[in-house]
Amino acid sequence: MSFLSVAYVVLFYFAAAVFIFGLTYRITKYARTPAPLKIPTMPAPTTRTGVAMRLGREVVFFESLFKSTKWTWLFGWIFHFSLLLAFFRHLRYALTPDSFLWPLISLEVVQTFGKYAGYGMLIGLTGLLARRIFVDRVRYISSPSDYLHLILLLAIAGSGLLMTFVSHTDIVQLKAFVLGLFYFDPQPVPNSWFLLTHLTLVALLLIIFPISKLLHAPGLFFSPTRNQVDNSRDKRHVVPWAARLDSTHSD
Numbered sequence: 669m670s671f672l673s674v675a676y677v678v679l680f681y682f683a684a685a686v687f688i689f690g691l692t693y694r695i696t697k698y699a700r701t702p703a704p705l706k707i708p709t710m711p712a713p714t715t716r717t718g719v720a721m722r723l724g725r726e727v728v729f730f731e732s733l734f735k736s737t738k739w740t741w742l743f744g745w746i747f748h749f750s751l752l753l754a755f756f757r758h759l760r761y762a763l764t765p766d767s768f769l770w771p772l773i774s775l776e777v778v779q780t781f782g783k784y785a786g787y788g789m790l791i792g793l794t795g796l797l798a799r800r801i802f803v804d805r806v807r808y809i810s811s812p813s814d815y816l817h818l819i820l821l822l823a824i825a826g827s828g829l830l831m832t833f834v835s836h837t838d839i840v841q842l843k844a845f846v847l848g849l850f851y852f853d854p855q856p857v858p859n860s861w862f863l864l865t866h867l868t869l870v871a872l873l874l875i876i877f878p879i880s881k882l883l884h885a886p887g888l889f890f891s892p893t894r895n896q897v898d899n900s901r902d903k904r905h906v907v908p909w910a911a912r913l914d915s916t917h918s919d
């Protein structure tokens with residue numbers, strides 16, 4: 669195998685390790701962080717089913733963002749929905765025809781929507797970037813990292829679109845490379861500039877994920893303002909560490 673292929677194999681194992689261990693560490697930390705007060709954003713559901721439904725609407729429709737700013741909601745939703753479509757199209761690089769998901773991802777409609785989803789990502793990300801640049805109060809609170817995240821995602825979508833519509837890469841060899849990573853049987857990476865750029869940026873995305881604002885994805889589920897039941901008038905709210913204190917200092 670060429671030096672280039674070895675370098676990309678090592679890069680992807682490194683990026684995957686940082687992503688998996690970093691994310692596990694973060695999620696464990698979120699799950700263990702005490703939530704001493706009842707602080708659901710009102711009006712809030714009074715049952716656990718209600719909370720699950722509210723979280724579901726938040727994940728699928730970005731409900732609270734919709735209530736606060738319509739433009740940010742529109743561009744944010746377009747970007748995330750397009751990302752989901754592109755994800756389904758990408759599954760063909762990592763799955764084989766014997767997978768139970770194959771009938772779904774090989775559907776013409778999934779591949780076609782996934783193909784044009786790249787443009788959706790560009791539209792959504794450009795809108796979000798314009799908001800940071802042109803809306804005074806948003807520009808004031810934006811740090812370089814806020815811009816860099818958007819630029820990184822724009823570059824990933826851009827390099828992907830260049831492969832899809834301008835200069836194709838060897839998809840068969842790429843699939844062998846990806847499956848080789850999964851089966852610990854390294855295979856050569858196709859030598860195409862757009863693909864190598866795409867892959868380098870994706871590896872960078874995986875590496876920064878556990879130390880960046882991209883953590884909002886898992887973080888949403890641990891937010892006390894969203895995941896708490898509004899039952900403070902019916903039930904005493906005691907966090908485990910306070911309950912322990914209670915029993916040791918009962919006098």
Ligand code: HEM
Pocket residue numbers: 751754757758761782783784785786787789821824825826827828829831832833836837839842846863866867870873
């Ligand atoms: C290791 C992971 C990845 C691999 C191997 C990969 C590979 C590819 C390839 C080969 C294409 C060209 C598709 C074609 O011509 O049919 C493509 C397109 C694209 N990629 Fe990726 N990609 C990866 C991760 C990502 C990620 C994480 C994103 C988004 C954050 C992304 C966004 C896109 C977009 C928007 C397109 C253009 C639309 C399309 O054809 O799907 N890719 N990718």
